């Protein structure tokens with residue numbers, strides 16, 4: 001424990017800021033040159049250059065496995081690059097000598113997807129975990145000082161919470177901002193560079209917006225920010241510049257105004273990276289997605305699943321039906337009960353009342369294994385906690401749901417399992433060294449594809465999906481949507497919960513809106529678009545709960 005608490009807001013961030021105006025005459029805040037990184041002979045980065053201007057938000061985009069996170073980790077000193085130079089405010093370090101300590105001393109600050117914050121601790125304690133608790137030899141920890149400094153920091157970063165609030169009582173975007181404030185706590189004059197790796201991957205739309213607005217405010221006050229994202233809408237909203245990665249190299253870069261969605265996609269996919277934007281091409285974030293796959297509504301038929309009066313906190317009596325060949329969406333804010341519906345159907349949580357049927361027979365699963373035997377598959381939201389065996393090979397992860405297929409008279413047919421996995425890797429465009437690579441070494445989006453593919457192999461009767469494409473790049477999403485359509489063509493019913501409203505509109509035959517555990521509206525994307533759906537989800541939102549009063553001693 002340190003005798004002094006270091007965290008405090010920058011003293012003159014506002015005066016150091018550009019107020020939104022760029023200062024091109026100043027040197028780049030961050031310049032990485034010729035960064036190369038190879039894993040077991042496979043290049044992850046092949047001579048990447050990145051230049052980030054002071055006080056700007058610089059977005060890094062690219063397909064799954066294109067090298068974005070590897071670059072962030074090389075900058076952080078988590079990985080040592082094989083070659084290249086990293087310069088921060090003009091001070092250069094050979095990239096192979098970068099360590100977490102040197103990165104920190106240089107002023108690089110990172111907020112990873114796993115925020116490393118603790119719900120059970122107060123906001124002030126979360127701050128102090130990084131900067132140390134203020135102490136004196138007689139009284140021990142000086143709680144009053146800790147809280148007042150934390151309150152100062154919260155105020156400075158515009159986070160509407162108090163130092164004594166348990167972190168768990170904050171909304172997701174506020175938690176991310178606490179992680180941001182903690183990372184920047186000891187900076188002065190906005191000289192640090194903040195790097196965020198997919199901060200919104202698991203945030204619902206309203207929360208993402210709030211976080212992006214907060215980051216834009218920081219950048220307008222002079223904060224330099226690097227942002228990894230798959231969400232094109234965010235880029236148009238907040239970024240100044242964009243660098244696009246493909247296969248470990250920079251495929252293109254430019255100011256956000258020039259980086260339209262078609263241009264970015266062509267750079268990501270390598271179809272025509274040098275193509276200039278056509279006149280009138282919409283800016284990034286505009287909906288220019290490829291045409292949706294044909295609706296499966298013609299193929300819908302008898303109910304696969306019915307749920308009546310499903311009740312279990314927060315569900316307060318949900319009725320729903322999924323027909324054969326139908327994709328039904330569940331939209332709602334965090335806490336509305338979307339995931340609970342899926343978990344109850346999967347036997348992962350029990351109902352306090354209500355009834356369910358599967359293909360006309362009562363469905364009363366006592367466990368997930370029970371539900372799987374009945375023909376139900378579930379892709380959960382938290383891949384690391386609930387789905388992926390990170391130390392096991394892609395092959396083992398991919399066959400976990402169909403392992404019985406490979407055992408014959410106590411002998412495992414490894415060759416067949418391997419060749420099936422190779423086929424699956426190709427079919428789902430998984431970027432990996434092969435079936436034997438540990439899944440934990442794949443990029444986040446590629447892990448998600450393997451988890452999804454694993455369940456699709458069972459040809460389920462009812463497929464439950466919770467945030468199925470989080471972290472998946474825009475091109476692979478289209479492949480996944482096509483695969484799901486293929487499944488419905490075989491009579492499978494699909495229930496998908498997603499905070500991505502574009503996804504629901506594009507993919508679903510019907511979308512149900514959940515508010516406070518009740519279905520308050522039903523949409524057919526044929527008749528109502530994203531705007532109407534967003535209005536139903538947002539306007540029905542209850543007033544935001546104030547963070548709880550904490551009970552800090």
Ligand SMILES: Nc1ncnc2c1ncn2[C@@H]1O[C@H](COP(=O)(O)OP(=O)(O)OP(=O)(O)O)[C@@H](O)[C@H]1O
Pocket residue numbers: 039043044062063064065066067068069070071431432441442443444445446471473
């Ligand atoms: N520790 C590691 N060992 C072996 N290979 C790795 C390791 N970390 C990353 N890779 C490989 O490096 C490549 C780039 O991965 P990276 O995580 O940087 O991609 P990304 O652009 O961040 O992808 P995503 O959008 O899916 O998060 C991938 O092929 C990945 O499998």
